[in-house]
Amino acid sequence: MNTIIFRTIAPLIVATMLVFSVYVCLRGHNEPGGGFIGGLIGAAAIGVFGMASGVATVRQALRVDPMAIAGFGVFLAGFTGVLSLFTASPFMTSIWLYLPIGETTIPLSTPLFFDIGVYCVVFGTISAIALALESDREEEL
Amino acid sequence: MATPTPTTDLPQAMIEAMTPAADWVIVLPIVFGLMGAAALLTMRRSNSTPLLVALAVVFAIIACEVTLLLRVLADGPVSMTMGKWLPPFGISLTADIFSAAFALGAAVVTAIVLVYAEIDRGDAQEADTFHAMVLLLLAGVTGAFLTGDLFNLYVWFEVMLIASFGLIVFGGRPIQLDGAVKYGFLNFLATTFFLLALGLLYGLLGTVNMADIMRVAPAANPAAMAGVAALLLLAFGMKAAAFPVNAWLPASYHTPPASVSALFAGLLTKVGAYAMLRALVAVLPGSRDLLEPVMAMIAISTLVIGPLGAIAETNLRRAVGFIVIGGIGTIMAGLSMPSLLGVAGAGLYIFHALFTMTALYMIAGLVEKRTGATDSRQMGGLYAASGSISVIFLVLVLAAAGVPPFLGFWPKLLLLEAGFSQGATGPAPGTVGVVLVIALLVNAVLTLIAGARLWGHIFWRSGPIDAAPSDAPRLLAPLTGRGRVGYAATAVLTALIVVAGLWPEPVMQGARLAAGDIVDPARYVEAVGLAGETP
Secondary structure: OOOOHHHHHHHHHHHHHHHHHHHHHHHOOOOOOOOHHHHHHHHHHHHHHHHHHOHHHHHHOOOOHHHHHHHHHHHHHHHHHHHOOOOOOOOOOOOOOEEEOOEEEEEEEEHHHHHHHHHHHHHHHHHHHHHHHOOOOOOOO | OOOOOOOOOOOOOOOOOOOHHHHHHHHHHHHHHHHHHHHHHHOOOOOOOOHHHHHHHHHHHHHHHHHHHHHHHHHHOOOEHHHHHHOOOOOOOEEHHHHHHHHHHHHHHHHHHHHHHHHOOOOOOOOOOOHHHHHHHHHHHHHHHEEHHHHHHHHHHHHHHHHHHHHHHOOOOOOHHHHHHHHHHHHHHHHHHHHHHHHHHHHHHHOOHHHHHHHHHHHHHHHHHHHHHHHHHHHHHHOOOOOOOOOOHHHOOOOHHHHHHHHHHHHHHHHHHHHHHHHHHOOOHHHHHHHHHHHHHHHHHHHHHHHHHHHHEEEEHHHHHHHHHHHHHHHHHHOOOOHHHHHHHHHHHHHHHHHHHHHHHHHHHHHHHHHHEEEEEHHHHHEEEEEEEEHHHHHHHHHHHOOOOOHHHHHHHHHHHHHHHHHHHHHOOOOOHHHHHHHHHHHHHHHHHHHHHHHHHHHHOOOOOOOOOOOOOOOOOOOOHHHEEEEEEEHHHHHHHHHHHHOHHHHHHHHHHHHHHHHHHHHHHHHOOOOOOOO
């Protein structure tokens, strides 16, 4: 897989996929998309990057351990659910905040952050698996 | 921009009333478990005391569950439907006495096993995911006990499967991978059957909320519902390791460290048994009646084959695995006699097995540590080295066999009573109840033989099987440091079992009350908020 063509193109593909994964995650609230599919696209980008430049480079570029990203995702998703404790409603009731900026209104909501949590879980878990499969030696997961 | 409000007469879909913060005790145990596991996973490189964090989380869970249990005992079942959707649209968590008590028992057992697990861990603490996985397992088990929604139960089964798969390969010895493949594949198959049953159920009834199913199931096609119930019986039977789908348990439970097998033996098979109790006896009683002969057959064969396997086995932890299977037969016997007494006996046995089976694996781990062997033929002479370990082992064997006054006796007493009363007054007088009673007694005797044989080999014999009788007793290295911690944890758990056995009135009373809610689920349906409406 380590041809020069692949290695040259890979960063371009990876960058496009990562941006697209965020886009898919954010549009997911009302249109096809969402955290799960976004996370999969992001993890696929990490997989491609790992094939092109080696696992060590990817781990360095990620800075954070992928499993820690996954853990953070679960934590974030759980936290957005707990927030509804303060509105006297059951667990996971959505809370909306309409933020007027200039002429538009940006709807912020707990489901959005829940979805970002899902994105982190899928991205972290699948990246960890992809990197473990791509590494040649038995390294610490 | 004013949108015209639609005037169509849609039924109400959202809960309007405020939810008091006190209701959150039902969801917080699960949230704490999940978020605790997530936090430990995130901080695993920088956190040097994962045990303390995990214990703090488990104690918070215990506090919530004690509150929940007290409230359920006082006011009847508690329910909360997520996201303000009205049931059956939202996912309901519903706790009655059995689910709250089992969840509490699971959390207590987890706390003790977390301490005990120090015995298997090296002094050089590596950054690993053991404690995170244990918390994830506890979250899955708690969710399975507290949920009031069959599809949600499937989700918690998957959570448990992920966590237990992570735990069983912990350490990565080849034998563990062998055990993990058997365990993982068969449990995955079981959850697939469960999912198939759920698909059929949703197609037939249009709902997966347990309380809602109770209302609409009697009107559905009984033949189709019996098919669904048979699939559920197969799926949960595999999870619980009932005969003839029990082979995965003795093939896998002895491979991970003793602390992990203790946790599995206490929690996982009991969740399968609880799911059977909930889904077949409480939710689909009509279909259960059709399956009753099958369930009685399963109960009888599991009761007899479990301890027979234990007698034939020389590997200590595999033998204990067969005793666990025999216990599942006891629960199945209760489910085959769904009178108040039978259900109370089955539920109380699940509660007893949560503690006793965990303790049995813990003491087996201690024995393995002292003797340095896993096969009972290589052990021996432990009585001379440690009187207290041999006493604890004997007490736990007696408790598992159901000898009075230990905890295991009381659920069996309820079941014997149920068997005799069914024999006298049941719809099919005589046979089934009496045969189940005989099977229960045979099970007790066989378990006693298996346990006594193990005890004789490990403790009484002066040395390994090939040692000459004239040889001086072996000198076994005493437990040090971490080993003593594990020993103390085992002693505490055994003390709990002995105290509960000597003073059984609270648990007996609780089991009878809880069985009332299973046999007549009116209060359960009302708590979810579905009573009074016609489907």
